[in-house]
Amino acid sequence: MTGLLIFLLVGAIAGWLAGLIVRGFGFGLIGNIVVGIIGAFLAGWLLPRLGVSFVLISPLVTSIVYAMIGAIILLAIIGVFKRA
Template identity: 50%
Template sequence: MAALIGMIVIGAIAGWLAGQVFRGKGFGLLGNIAVGIVGALIGGFLFGNVFIVGGVVGKIICATIGAVILLFVISLVT
């Protein structure tokens, strides 16, 4: 249960940060959480354990980069 809540919180932070990077390309709170969670999956797949910074900060960085990549791909499609 705690892992699920942690994933939602990190996803929300990463989605919000990615929305800030893309200036207004966010999808609201629930959309940003979804983008952040999918971005965390993308970032984890692409980067794995590349970042030296571990813990929550490393997860947020990785998820944010993945979410930015996801928003970039979405912007190409639309």
């Protein structure tokens, strides 16, 4: 249960940060948090398959960065479909 709460918190922080980085493709605070949570799943699946792995200050910071990368990728994909 604690792991799930931490995962949701990491996704929420990552979505918020991704919304700040990828301007114009955001969905507001709540929408970006949801995108961050989905992006955390995406990054957890995609990055290891691409051979991307790194460790930062702590496992929590590393998880936030991974999830933020996933959220940015997801926001960019959504932005492409949104324009079309």
